[in-house]
Amino acid sequence: MSENIKIIKDATCTFCGCVCDDMELHVDVEEKRIVKAKKACVLGKAWFLEHTIEDAPAAMIDGKEVSIEEAIEEAAQTLVKAKFPITYGLSDTTSEAQREAVAITDYIKGNIDTTTSVCHGPSGLAFQGIGESTSTLGEVKNRADLVIYWGGNPAESHPRHFGRYAVTPKGMFTPGGKKDRTIVLVDVRKTKSSPVADILIKPKLGKDFEVLWALRALVKGKKLADNIEEITGVPLETLEDLAERMKNCKFGVLFFGMGLTMTRGRHFNSGALLALATDLNEFTHFVAKPVRGHGNVTGADNVVSWQTGYPFGVNFSRGYPRFNPGEFTTVDTLANGHADAALIVASDPASNFPKKAIDHLKSIPVVALDTKRTETTKDAHVAFKTSTYGINTTGTVYRMDDVPITLRPAFESPFPDDESILTGIKKRVQELMIAKHQATGASGEAKVAAAFTPL
Amino acid sequence: MAASMRIINGRVYDPTNNIDGEVKEICIKDGKIVDSVTDDATVIDAQGMVIMPGAVDIHCHIAGTKVNASRKLQPEDHRHDVHPGTPFTRSGTGGTVPSTFATGYRYATLGYTTAMEAAATPIGARHTLEEFHDTPVIDKGFYVLLANNIFLQQLLRDNRTEEFDNALAWWINATKAYTVKLVNPGGDEPWKGKKNSNVADIDEKNDEGLSPRQIIEAFITSVDKQGFPKPPHIHCNNLGHSGNYTTTLETMKTAGDMRVHLAHIQFHSYGGELGKNPTSKAKEIIEYVNEHSNITCDVGQVMFGKATIMTADAPLAYVLKGHTKGKWINADTECESGCGIVPFNYQEHIFIHTLQWAIGLELFLMSKDPWRVLLSTDHPNGGSFMSYPKLIKLLMDKSFRREEMKRVNQSALDQCSLRDLEREYTLNEIAIITRAGPAKVLGLKNKGHLGVGADADITIYDEMEDKEMMFNAPRYVIKSGHTIISNHEFVTDFTGKLLHIEPEYDNKIEEVIKPFFESYYSIEFSNYAVNDDYLHDHEVIPSGKV
Amino acid sequence: MIIINGDSKQGKFVVENLILIPGRSSKQGTTLNQGKLKDAYKEVTTTLEMNQDDMDRMKLVDGDEVRLKNETGETKVRCLGKKPEDLPAGTAFIPYGPPSSELMASDTAGCGMPLSKHMIVEIEKILS
Incomplete structure (x- = not known):
């Protein structure tokens, strides 16, 4: 040192x-x-x-070191040439870089999707159907006297969630910290999060929806079937007790994780939970919040939404954004074999997607940006090694509760950041698309386009 | 492109400079209006056309956390209204809450060159600014929500007036805001902390012994003292409730002779009993406004069709959810604000919706001073900004108004005076309520007019009998001297700039705010204030008492 | 639960159906920072946590290599016992990584996400 x-x-x-x-x-x-x-x-x-600085080339084409300019040119050519280019990833980079990635995809009339589709995508769909009563995390710290975690293991996935935001911190109306709250954990397995709970509820595997629906019924004063325990694995008294606690707390919160969204029921599970939180507002103040995984996945949702109107799974092939999860989401565009080129930013689908999707990804030209060598970058046609957000570069990140925060970098990296690479690709792609437009269209509009370069 | 230009043969409406339809040459150089230009300047022949300053929207919701949540919430709202891109402009989607790019381009296609987002949370200021950067063509700014800020309320409770003034100025600087927004003052705490209740009366004291009136008075006084270019922007208590007009009158009285701007006043002009059908109190409200020159307002006209209720007034949104029985968002912001979102549909056959529509028109038609009663739909709460041309036609064309009145709930019309109002707005008055007036209220000396030194933000319309058609599609739109729309086509892209203020304050106030922050916020104090990287192109509008 | 007992040339083997739950763990999280192509990450993502009773019945001990198989694919991992009260019988947990991908079906049922936390797999001890 x-x-x-x-x-x-x-x-x-x-x-x-x-x-x-x-x-x-x-x-x-x-x-x-x-x-x-x-x-x-x-x-x-x-x-x-x-995150130390490794000695490696900043840009490679087919595994051979090239200049960044050459790599940008090849990336732009690859993406413009493709008939169904897809952009994917984005959750581990700044919103400034995310904005450039959406711009590229818009210009090339490609398909954009983020890691949300394989994370809280189902919650996003449920949100579109039901809405959401929610709050920033500081409000949980200040007010929540009933905190429920459902299908998540924050002790391992979000280790400071308990200490900084939701369980132990002392807030304005919770001066006693954990003493002033009741903590409930709902999970099919015991995890490192279990010790924090005052009440542990262990439903049968894949029965989350039934438990949530039973709670909705109880909250609304309906009677449950006698065999509810047989169906859900949770005794009636436990459900009744929880329903009463929820109705009578001052400020309740339901945090939910992928144990809910990735299992049987998917968006129906998230929807049931959001509906339960909504229903409870008839009695008291109640909010819900998906516990989001990657550092800036919430930023990705926000950026894609403000630029296109939709949060993920967006296709520009008709010249405007269309949204269709199940068709324009990346597991689908890959597994169906539609994608013929990919721009992967700060994500490693080659190591965690379904096998069929990975196989297709490996068969098409990939432009990849990552801070480290991954399964995705190692076989990429064009690979950029970039600096790390929050360590080497500034920019904006959205916390899981949509609170935007500006990053303070620690030290400089010899590698460029995602934003500057993507800006370079965007500029080149736009030039190529204008040229293409002129060549094919040759209309008055195209001439106008050529005469006025974008400001 | 930002070279010099000469616009000839057009009829000019420039109320600020007392030009009412005269044929006059307008010269532009380096983004500004100038006296004359050299012969090599580009010439636009505006024969048969009307020239107005670019329009200014004083109250809309176009960027930030709640707007984006509304976009995410409603894919169905975007699908039927797409916005294709071109090789040099971005694509997007429309509906009541368009994507950022579509928002900027669509404002431009109506001849608007400036728009103010009327409610952003301080902690979400970065988000608003990031969206602004992706909102093309128009200049923009936002009003920051401070009336339910717990720390500021504590200073008020303790009569720490000087620190209150400093803290208010600090918050404006920390967020890059344009002025302060008050929404349902005092209503957040009962909503968040008392099982979704609300404050009912302007003089009802909270647990800290503070009433909405005291909060309102404190902000009006402080802003007046500090000389912000724009007075506080107030969304009164009891929005939407029958009988709320007394609250509105009391709010106006609280201002004394200090400047205040009341937002979407239509939603605050209802008589009748709470919980029952409203009656129109447009006359009582507008008479008070007419007689008090310190008061300005925008109308918040309701237009039939789809809307999205998005408001920092969370209890109100919950009431509306009770009617729609549909999807609903509530979003609490720590120590600062609440928020509610409900997709909505104003329908002609429904009594209340028609009455709201009629009250808005009554307010416009009974207004005696167009400089102080400005055009807005509280986009997208009363309807989309895309319906402004239709609203202009309603104001300018009484036969059209009569036709429209045939389609609506007649018993609602029986309750108000709309049928008796014969007034038709002139083009000059339209130029006032959409341009000169909002610019004046905002204290934007270089906007809303075409005098020498003004920003070259100009709209050129074909003069047409059908005013909706006319205002729907300007032939030319010039922004900061750049021709953005030429012959109805976009010819270039443009980013536009942020408008904000930087009132002075004693930075010792940071030491006063910090301990509260460390105890009750969930982000660090040093990471709260927005740094200058988010400004991009911007202009600081001077504040301070003249 | 399907249990097949039989004989092979190598000796007695057991095939069972398990519900596999891939997820995150803090070790998966820390090792991925070193790099996903590094040994530590590979080790974490090839470790299968199982109910100890299930393991005992299948005559598995910690560190045994097992083959996981379903209609999508197959992969080899090493197993590690967990107390029966911590992990329900018939379920197993594995940190996300290349091995879990091998078994993940790509159908998203119209929502964009594969069913990645409730995968039915066959488990078989690999006899060395």
């Missing part, structure tokens, strides 16, 4: 959707690495301490 240590206060960890912005980073300026990350959880420590 060198003696040149710089301290960055109130830095932000972008590893998970908690986006904790109270990090104190100790940076070895000469060695270009973070040597200490105070306040970081186990995941955050790994995130900060393992």
